[in-house]
Amino acid sequence: MKKITLALLLVLALAFTSDALAAGGKAWTDAEKAAKEYPDFKVQGEYKCDEMAAQVVAIGKGKYRVTGLNALPGAKDAVKRMTVFEIETKDGKIAGDNKTIKVVEGEKMPDGASIEIKDDVLTLSDPAGRVMKLKKFDRKSPTLGAKPPKGAVVLFDGTSADQFKDGKMTEDKLLQVGTQSKDKFKSHKIHLEFRTPFMPESSGQGRGNSGLYVQGCYEVQILDAFGNAPKDNETGGIYQVAVPVVNACLPPLKWQTYDVDFTAAEFKDGKKVKNARITVLLNGVKIHDDVELPNRTGGSIQGESPDGGPIFLQNHSNPVNFRNIWVQPK
Numbered sequence: 001m002k003k004i005t006l007a008l009l010l011v012l013a014l015a016f017t018s019d020a021l022a023a024g025g026k027a028w029t030d031a032e033k034a035a036k037e038y039p040d041f042k043v044q045g046e047y048k049c050d051e052m053a054a055q056v057v058a059i060g061k062g063k064y065r066v067t068g069l070n071a072l073p074g075a076k077d078a079v080k081r082m083t084v085f086e087i088e089t090k091d092g093k094i095a096g097d098n099k100t101i102k103v104v105e106g107e108k109m110p111d112g113a114s115i116e117i118k119d120d121v122l123t124l125s126d127p128a129g130r131v132m133k134l135k136k137f138d139r140k141s142p143t144l145g146a147k148p149p150k151g152a153v154v155l156f157d158g159t160s161a162d163q164f165k166d167g168k169m170t171e172d173k174l175l176q177v178g179t180q181s182k183d184k185f186k187s188h189k190i191h192l193e194f195r196t197p198f199m200p201e202s203s204g205q206g207r208g209n210s211g212l213y214v215q216g217c218y219e220v221q222i223l224d225a226f227g228n229a230p231k232d233n234e235t236g237g238i239y240q241v242a243v244p245v246v247n248a249c250l251p252p253l254k255w256q257t258y259d260v261d262f263t264a265a266e267f268k269d270g271k272k273v274k275n276a277r278i279t280v281l282l283n284g285v286k287i288h289d290d291v292e293l294p295n296r297t298g299g300s301i302q303g304e305s306p307d308g309g310p311i312f313l314q315n316h317s318n319p320v321n322f323r324n325i326w327v328q329p330k
Contacts, residue, residue, distance in 0.1 A: 025060065025201025027208075029170075029319050031253045034198045040064070041198055043094060044226075045251050046072055047122040047134035052082070054122055054134055057227035057251075060201040062089035065104075066115065066122075067227050072139060073248035074285050081229065087115060094118065139250060141257040141283035146191050148326035155181050155311060156325040165310075175322040177210050178315030180301065185215065186308040187330040190260040193323045196224040196235075198252040205233070208252055209316035211299070214262050215309030219297035220280055222320060224252045236280065236287045239297045244280075244287035255323075256283050263330070265293075267306035276304070 028034035034041040040058035047054045053072045057065040068083030084104055087096035095116040098109045109115075112127030120136035148154050154163075156175045161167025164179040174195075196208030208224030218238065225234035226249045236244035250256050259281040266274035280288040296303055301312050313322060 027197040027199045049134045055227040058200040143257045152326045152328040154326045180310040180312040184308040186264045189328040192258045192325045196252045210320040211314035213312035216301040216312040217296040226251045236282045248282040248285035
């Protein structure tokens with residue numbers, strides 16, 4: 001098969017914008033129901049071939065945002081965003097060309113180039129009739145289901161929410177947002193698994209929003225940011241402090257993992273003399289490496305303290321769920 005040239009991909013290259021729109025529409029927390037009631041759910045996801053990859057995001061009512069990448073997060077190569085555009089379902093087809101694809105920013109596709117998604121295959125065609133096929137790919141976090149090591153404090157394993165203040169579980173034994181651990185921790189490691197809801201007709205900060213607050217003080221954002229450019233207020237971002245080196249998000253309703261290594265701030269005579277530091281892996285991909293935390297995050301439930309603090313899971317009115325949470329004190 002002949003390949004689409006890199007030159008064409010660069011011609012197609014666009015830039016991404018993620019202005020927050022008003023939240024609205026339904027939130028699905030069950031993948032089977034989402035697939036049955038909202039067909040766009042089955043189309044969204046990650047696609048790849050040897051030459052490139054793509055992330056397809058359902059943005060409501062038969063519309064999709066397609067981001068072209070040189071590789072998916074977690075691959076050997078650094079992830080580079082090459083192409084971003086929007087296509088929609090028309091006459092039963094998910095397809096577009098120069099005249100029908102919405103340009104968010106940048107150049108139009110050249111005349112004769114087209115894109116189509118069908119039967120878990122994304123097909124790119126160039127004006128010369130050359131074709132590249134990207135097959136759907138189910139990426140999973142390598143730390144999914146990680147077992148707590150000896151000496152770890154198990155905060156949630158699906159049996160009860162007793163380790164959390166006012167902790168509540170769903171019917172399928174998942175932990176709900178809006179709670180904090182009863183225990184406080186100083187320097188420690190955290191493993192936590194989370195799942196954002198499918199909210200195709202919502203966007204920005206209204207789409208699967210929550211947050212992991214280390215020591216109830218420093219937020220590592222949780223959001224359905226699949227397919228977006230990395231930012232400090234989207235998943236993996238340390239709010240107002242650090243942008244993740246890559247957006248390693250999975251699509252909504254996929255289980256995702258945070259693995260955090262946190263070193264607490266140091267105090268002397270009640271005054272802070274050394275800032276806290278944090279290393280974060282999202283879905284097994286290192287997105288922050290020993291980042292300094294100069295101050296607490298707005299929305300925190302406590303200030304910096306020599307006594308440590310709880311694990312706080314923020315309630316932002318979206319049904320984000322959690323499982324397999326444990327902490328290993330250092």
